[in-house]
Amino acid sequence: MSSMFTSQDLDALADQSIELPSWAFGNSGTRFRVFPQAGVPRDPFEKVADAAKVHELTGLAPIVALHIPWDLVEDFAALRRYAEDLGMTLGTINSNTFQDDAYKLGSLTHSDRRIRQQAIDHHFQCIDVMGQTGSRDLKIWLADGTNYPGQDDIRGRQDRLADSLAKIYQRLGEDQRLVLEYKFFEPAFYHTDVPDWGTAYAHVEALGERALVCLDTGHHAPGTNIEFIVAQLLRLGKLGAFDFNSRFYADDDLIVGAADPFQLFRILVEVIRGGGFGSTSGVSFMLDQCHNIEKKIPGQIRSVLNVQEMTARALLLDRAALGSAQDAGDVLAANDVLMDAFYTDVRPALAEWRASRGLPANPMAAYAADGYQERIELERVGGAQAGWGA
């Protein structure tokens, strides 16, 4: 069974956990239109239920990340028990400083001390939630930036950002971490306060050991070699988390692996090479996607399968042969070794692997036959359907 894999590979595959974002199950869209879908969750419990369905069919996704305030509930202990009853744990807490009117011109970087404090307090609230949910990671992605040259003082904003982050970092518990996410542009269109991995690195380096960088695969300039950044951050000991998705143009938030599967493969090759794979690595694998036009739950199933399939290909890489070709300076042979792993069709072996573990061989087909989608479309009527910001 799965004869192309070694038992070590199979152990590694069994150790893979992908974290699902609660907001992937709600409605999403572009500035032009959010197309509503039937059956989307109306509260955090229903989001957790949907995530649990993804995990049930794939065995890959036992963690669900929350977004505050979108996922605020009165009783987080109840939400946690609900999740655990479904075999899930609550994961990363994602803060939000982009939907309050106060933050129009910035949050942690704002020139007004009171608004900065409001944003810091929001993160304190997130840390409180983490205590209740048992979450390890506080993830900070900032929409902060400016739209016009001169609008604000770029340098002053960095200093204020450093100060705000330090206050948040100090509030963390000993087992908690801060992961700082960078983004090239959007929603700010002239400058972004954390636009690149270098900026995120400089800040987390200054904060301390439990501050790390989050790499969202859609947050780079055109042409950026992302696997290089993965390798570099692992080398510097500062890669804390991924936000996986894919893109053709900007931060398109498409299904991971859909736009450039070979890039995803190369990223995973560097992850494994640099010790970033597996539950003890300290690197969390999260999705951050928007299923604007496709169905949400099968969109998430396809996504975790894509990550697993590429991981499997990366595990197949014959690193000894690769190293020999590299040492010999044989450019074509080295490239051939890499491509051989990429071009191997791991899908039949993974289907077998799933079947051997009591999972459906074909999770996409299993979901289609499951009846879950039909049920939620019938049941989830009325109430406020969850969407970005809801």
Place this chain on the structure above:
Amino acid sequence: MSSMFTSQDLDALADQSIELPSWAFGNSGTRFRVFPQAGVPRDPFEKVADAAKVHELTGLAPIVALHIPWDLVEDFAALRRYAEDLGMTLGTINSNTFQDDAYKLGSLTHSDRRIRQQAIDHHFQCIDVMGQTGSRDLKIWLADGTNYPGQDDIRGRQDRLADSLAKIYQRLGEDQRLVLEYKFFEPAFYHTDVPDWGTAYAHVEALGERALVCLDTGHHAPGTNIEFIVAQLLRLGKLGAFDFNSRFYADDDLIVGAADPFQLFRILVEVIRGGGFGSTSGVSFMLDQCHNIEKKIPGQIRSVLNVQEMTARALLLDRAALGSAQDAGDVLAANDVLMDAFYTDVRPALAEWRASRGLPANPMAAYAADGYQERIELERVGGAQAGWGA
């Protein structure tokens, strides 16, 4: 007065009209957040009033473009009279096929004949409106495209698009035109059905003489030389309209000239060179911007001033000296002639020019002192504030 300009330049400046988009006065934002502003219009009449204020202070903007269905009113004759009483005319009619659920997977390109017909019928409705508003141009920008490879048949969509456009074109009156706008990406993230000027050109060429291309300055791939496209479309007789704005990254819709003033200058140099300037040229100068964080009316005032200032610089270009340097193959001298026009500070002369025509020397200061903003913020309370889609 204005001694740096020839009388021919001054005539040309006096002949400049910039068309304002009604939606620039409403709320706008990104997928992350639309920040509401006080005093934004609640109906098309208030939008026209705001546009008229821009024109009153600048003498540059006597036309306001409408968006259907956002600007649907029961009595277009009344809206037209209201505009004319304020010294304005109603301009381009912009169709909208991106906010109806039916169009999630396409409109004029949709594989379902009924949805295509719905989109065609919407354009027939727009043409009816044009009859009432006295508009010359029907502008079609399509959100059509796909997010995933394989999602639909790229080639089949082109054929369906051609067919839909032909039906719309045939419905136009003899004095009416169709202008087809292209866009690189967004809201579709894998392929867009009219992604580049070549595609728009191929379609309008097939349609006939009254079909032309609309060039939105924010709708190109990174690094694209836009002034080249301007020159080419003028050469081919197919430049119908501009949608002016500026960008650092994608379709940022910032104030025209804010991101790369030198690019705006080069575009206007080619416009004048190719006969695209002035009221008889058949090229309309429209703005298409989103003032997400700055105030709307002064944002539009700044925009039309930027266009005028750059036009003035382009008019100052010593084309005889330029031609001599070019013919001599003197690269540095030719570039120097061009830069000399760009670096000339035309602002004092334009202030004089405005004063001589009974306009405020400094329209931005005049607006700040006008009291209009305070008044609309007080009066426009209640009702549905206009925003994208409202």
Place this chain on the structure above:
Amino acid sequence: MSSMFTSQDLDALADQSIELPSWAFGNSGTRFRVFPQAGVPRDPFEKVADAAKVHELTGLAPIVALHIPWDLVEDFAALRRYAEDLGMTLGTINSNTFQDDAYKLGSLTHSDRRIRQQAIDHHFQCIDVMGQTGSRDLKIWLADGTNYPGQDDIRGRQDRLADSLAKIYQRLGEDQRLVLEYKFFEPAFYHTDVPDWGTAYAHVEALGERALVCLDTGHHAPGTNIEFIVAQLLRLGKLGAFDFNSRFYADDDLIVGAADPFQLFRILVEVIRGGGFGSTSGVSFMLDQCHNIEKKIPGQIRSVLNVQEMTARALLLDRAALGSAQDAGDVLAANDVLMDAFYTDVRPALAEWRASRGLPANPMAAYAADGYQERIELERVGGAQAGWGA
């Protein structure tokens, strides 16, 4: 044998011919350095011999394209006989207007009539060569453009280009074609005279039926959807040729399929969809690559194998299932059908297919064992080794 393919697929694969560029076998590099390699050809005969070796081992590459003046010989009839004796034919004639001092500021677009005539005469010479080599296609790629705004008149250059091309087109024989290649930038850095497919299309459309566009896969702006252009040019009846290669950044001229194999797959899917595949399609499949650091001949072998493997995957696409999913608006299912073809490992079946036709199952290994490389490295000593420009 090759049970995943239908007999129709196998016929199609057997019908595939890839054209090799003679210059791929010579030294090449960047502006920083051309690293010389042992054994590279010293004259066009040796280039043809190397191309024949690629064909011998793959059965895919029976045509070799020439570059004038790099491949000028006294007796083209002798070169043609030499090629034919090796089972090869001489293919596309590529003109060169970028290495003569006269062309520093332009060739077919130059403001000096004499320099334009010199460039036109060069193309007449190429057409004469075509008569002797039996070539069908004259390929024109122009380095023409400017480095600085104002350096020359963009519009005037288009008019001169149209005039020059018309003179060349008129000289062609009835069975000959002109293919015009566009390129985004380089070696010109401000504007390029044929920068995009739209410009190439407008020119060839004006010339006539035997004027077509050449699409080099490395000649686009970042993010450009190339398969869309393929589909569009096929729809317009104007796709004449490919120059295959791959890129991460600019015109990197890497081995085709090396940078983004999924993109190559999507291109080939549209080629087949649009009737551009096969010897009767009128679309020539050429490579245009630089093996700067890897060995030349195995670099070409790898390249033609990559094209064949991706063609095989594209042939496997279940177009009926795809169409059904598309018509149903099932985004995920349609994407899955496409990805299923891409992820299928066709390599074992193609190895079988080669063996059944008397070709080596593994052409890369066969070349390594062949002794040819060792022989040319020994024999080709002295003389001027061929490189770009030699």
Place this chain on the structure above:
Amino acid sequence: MSSMFTSQDLDALADQSIELPSWAFGNSGTRFRVFPQAGVPRDPFEKVADAAKVHELTGLAPIVALHIPWDLVEDFAALRRYAEDLGMTLGTINSNTFQDDAYKLGSLTHSDRRIRQQAIDHHFQCIDVMGQTGSRDLKIWLADGTNYPGQDDIRGRQDRLADSLAKIYQRLGEDQRLVLEYKFFEPAFYHTDVPDWGTAYAHVEALGERALVCLDTGHHAPGTNIEFIVAQLLRLGKLGAFDFNSRFYADDDLIVGAADPFQLFRILVEVIRGGGFGSTSGVSFMLDQCHNIEKKIPGQIRSVLNVQEMTARALLLDRAALGSAQDAGDVLAANDVLMDAFYTDVRPALAEWRASRGLPANPMAAYAADGYQERIELERVGGAQAGWGA
């Protein structure tokens, strides 16, 4: 005189020194063609003479940077005396690890220890030269990288790079500095070993206080906000040097300010804001350009004038008014303050300023009238004309 400037501004302008690269005076080009020019220098003495002419006419360029081995001379003391007699000093020593066959697959990062040592030894040689020339800075730009995925181990190369740099850094004298330059791509096309400021920063941070980053304005991904990086590196105390030039696409190496003058302005605004301006700031202002088609010496004159003019505009920025508008959150007013400085025509005042200091009011015209160009074209015949690599 120069009434728009304060005396503080005038002091600052007087304190500006721009460093000229010796290689800008030699022939250069693209991979397609190096067009030779008459009168280019044949040895380092003639390069220094040309640089001195630029300084004589502008008062801005008293330093000339050397490139080793291109500028190796037997007697550096003689070269230094020659320069000093002309009022020039010898500046930054630029190493070269991209033109030796050994470095085809890497230099300081190469997997072969002997090749790494060869590259380290080359830098030791450069440090020896620095002792003789009195240079402060050793600038390291590496062509190292790979063309194909898998070609080499990205992570291992970083570790080897760190080790090599440490050995070089240790060799520096106490008054000497190492400046590490990053570059997005070219000549490597898959990955580059120092591709971004984050990587350069991580390395120089590890090395020590006298290791700094060099920012070449042409070495970034499309859309990168360069002034942000300037502000960040100044904040981190790690901006050591600029390589000024401009670009529309890639590393075009055009005249600084030619492609996007507003970007140059914004960069200089941040330089001044962050304390990076003036002879005591520790930030060196160097040009790194290729005058492929324009004349070399006037190309350099235009370049230093562009830097000075933009510096003058940046000095005119009313920082008090800017700060007030920023603090008030008035986006349009803040942008207006910035644009006011940019749009001010400083050229007449700078002409006066030059005249008052005994310099030609119009250095471009002065050079044209000088007779120097005619003289060098006559005299510099025979010998090996200097070019990239010569």
